[in-house]
Amino acid sequence: MIRAMRPVIIAANWKMNTTPADAGELAREIARRTRVDGVTRVICPPFLCLAAVRDALAEADPDVAIGAQNVHHELAGAYTGEISAPMLDGLATWVILGHSERRRDAGETDELIGAKLARAVEAGLRPILCVGEQLADREAGRAIAVAEAQLGGCLTGLDPGRLGAAQLVIAYEPVWAIGTGRNARGSDAAAMAEAIRSTLSGLGWGETSRDVPILYGGSVTAANIGEFFAEPSIDGALVGGASLKPDEMAGIVGRAGLTAAARLAAIA
Numbered sequence: 353m354i355r356a357m358r359p360v361i362i363a364a365n366w367k368m369n370t371t372p373a374d375a376g377e378l379a380r381e382i383a384r385r386t387r388v389d390g391v392t393r394v395i396c397p398p399f400l401c402l403a404a405v406r407d408a409l410a411e412a413d414p415d416v417a418i419g420a421q422n423v424h425h426e427l428a429g430a431y432t433g434e435i436s437a438p439m440l441d442g443l444a445t446w447v448i449l450g451h452s453e454r455r456r457d458a459g460e461t462d463e464l465i466g467a468k469l470a471r472a473v474e475a476g477l478r479p480i481l482c483v484g485e486q487l488a489d490r491e492a493g494r495a496i497a498v499a500e501a502q503l504g505g506c507l508t509g510l511d512p513g514r515l516g517a518a519q520l521v522i523a524y525e526p527v528w529a530i531g532t533g534r535n536a537r538g539s540d541a542a543a544m545a546e547a548i549r550s551t552l553s554g555l556g557w558g559e560t561s562r563d564v565p566i567l568y569g570g571s572v573t574a575a576n577i578g579e580f581f582a583e584p585s586i587d588g589a590l591v592g593g594a595s596l597k598p599d600e601m602a603g604i605v606g607r608a609g610l611t612a613a614a615r616l617a618a619i620a
């Protein structure tokens with residue numbers, strides 16, 4: 353059977369940066385500088401900036417998708433200050449879930465992240481699920497075991513068919529590489545991607561685990577993205593700090609375009 357090629361994806365996580373007054377202009381500039389065939393681009397601004405980014409991209413480049421950085425695990429109710437998945441209707445089509453900064457600052461557990469995944473999929477959002485180890489885990493040789501446990505905790509009980517139809521994306525984000533300027537080696541990210549796909553297979557995904565896009569995240573820049581795209585098992589990047597810089601995004605998406613073109617040529 354010939355499998356369809358996996359998409360090449362660059363997702364920008366703006367974290368708690370930008371305001372409604374400046375987010376639209378930044379989105380417009382990034383969109384203008386990253387028009388490259390074959391690359392799925394996603395911008396994930398803060399909730400408050402979603403409408404400004406939507407309006408800017410509708411005019412500048414509707415091909416750029418918009419994502420949220422989180423959703424609540426319930427649909428509605430007495431949850432002061434929270435945002436639920438259905439509230440994103442018309443604002444976002446993607447969502448980042450399980451980011452290590454939320455695991456750290458909001459105490460999110462794998463079980464809670466699994467509930468958020470379910471709500472996101474019910475609302476028609478495409479989830480980017482983040483997993484990744486702490487430095488001590490990597491140094492102790494436990495990196496893969498940690499990611500396997502996170503995947504098991506987040507995905508057990510969820511229907512692989514439903515998540516597959518929602519086009520789940522997984523981001524491998526070693527915690528020690530996020531915002532530190534210290535990126536993982538491409539070969540380690542590739543080994544993790546293989547482990548993630550075999551874990552999915554063990555969780556009931558079978559052969560379709562090969563179709564799940566896996567991104568690397570952790571201090572990605574235009575200068576180091578090539579190391580990750582040199583690995584055929586890596587399908588793109590979740591970019592934090594560098595995603596606020598149009599020059600960096602132009603370089604990262606430009607390099608992603610080379611991989612997209614090479615993949616297309618390989619199946620042509």
Ligand code: PEP
Binds near residue numbers: 367530531
């Ligand atoms: C992230 O926020 O997911 C991330 C990887 O951040 P940075 O690129 O800044 O390390």
